[in-house]
Amino acid sequence: MFVTSIRSDDDGVSTLVVTGELDLASAPEFRRALRTAEADGTVTVDLTGVAFIDSVGVGLLIGSGRRVHEAGGRLWVVVAAGRVRRLLVACRVDQLVGIVDAQ
Numbered sequence: 001m002f003v004t005s006i007r008s009d010d011d012g013v014s015t016l017v018v019t020g021e022l023d024l025a026s027a028p029e030f031r032r033a034l035r036t037a038e039a040d041g042t043v044t045v046d047l048t049g050v051a052f053i054d055s056v057g058v059g060l061l062i063g064s065g066r067r068v069h070e071a072g073g074r075l076w077v078v079v080a081a082g083r084v085r086r087l088l089v090a091c092r093v094d095q096l097v098g099i100v101d102a103q
Contacts, residue, residue, distance in 0.1 A: 014037035026057075042068065061077060074097075074098060079102060
């Protein structure tokens with residue numbers, strides 16, 4: 001997994017663009033990137049380049065969503081149709097964070 005970019009805009013929104021596999025091995029890097037992005041208040045995580053996500057990756061998204069929500073922000077996850085999106089919906093992540101279909 002690679003966080004290919006972390007950028008913040010003037011409106012207090014951080015965007016993480018993630019590619020590869022989001023799993024136990026990549027969890028530390030993803031956790032650090034999420035914590036950095038959470039400081040801005042609202043976070044968008046672009047997972048369109050992610051081919052695989054496991055329960056650790058899902059857990060990190062849920063935890064980040066809760067922290068951002070408690071701070072008054074919102075976590076948005078951008079996903080393409082496919083396995084990653086189906087997994088997030090099956091795990092009911094879409095009820096905790098905003099899921100946006102990639103265009």
